[in-house]
Amino acid sequence: MARQEGIRFLQSLIRLHALATKSDPYLAKLTRGDGRHCHGYGYLLLADYGSGWVIHYHKHDAADLLGEGEESCKANLSHVEEESRRLTELLDGAEAAVLLLHSRKASRNTPRGTLHAHPYNAGIPGISGYGEVYLAHNGSVHPEPLARKLGVDPSRYTDSHLLTLWLAQQLSRGVGLRDALAGATEFTRTALVAGAVYVAGKNVEAAIISHLSSDLTSERMEYYTPYLVEAVGLKALASPTIIDLAVRQGLEFEASRFQGTKILYQGGPRSWSATPFGRVD
DSSP states (O other): OOOHHHHHHHHHHHHHHHHHHHOOHHHHHHTTTOOOOOSOEEEEEEEESSSSEEEEEEEEOTHHHHOSSHHHHHHHHHHHHHHHHHHHHHTTTOSEEEEEEEEOOOOTTOOOSGGGSSSEEEEEOOTTOOEEEEEEEESOBOHHHHHHHHTSOGGGSOHHHHHHHHHHHHHHTTOOHHHHHHHGGGGBSSEEEEEEEEEETTEEEEEEEEEEOTTOOHHHHHHHOOEEEEETTEEEEEOHHHHHHHHHTTOOOEEEEOOEEEEEEEESSSSOEEEOOOOOO
């Protein structure tokens, strides 16, 4: 069961995520000064208010209406600020929570729009019932081999969407979430830094992965490397920008650079707060 300290810390991380979305110095080093993650925003929140999981799933990208220029970027940043306040309010009164939270910086020549904001999700029909998997991903994977395994045209999908569909395929075959994520490392192009949540009935599983290409420059390595955060009643995967902001605000937590795969949560409601924390595409 989530202690109140864990929920409050999670609410603080949500506010810091909004700040990092507006200005990420690690991203700015790679983009000649533009450190904004303004190409889409979304979250999956599973909250237990005392009677089991309630699912809140939200995605948005103003590019659907305003195009892919500066106007939609500014509109998306305003949306992140507004929705972050709403998300923190949704956590009021929660006894346990699992969250995927993501602001996107789209790669060149990749589709934009609300449907391509993270987290992606895919249904998993099976003999034991219906499930869903959600994925928020930072970095890039090779789309062509994933598309071949799925039998689809890679030009119609982002790499993260293909990865989500592949995870659903693996889960439908009985592969565990952690093993499925570990198996996806063969597709890594720059980085496979992701949080995934698998919902099947009342049971929820949340896992994280960090696998970086050995060919990355030092600046890209610094940008992509996530941190495993542990605080009272909470575990999270967070970007270095969020860590820097949390330190400046004097939050009490432990953090270490993370590589590999790890299950952060497994079971039904009435457990403790576990948060795979996503960032960009």
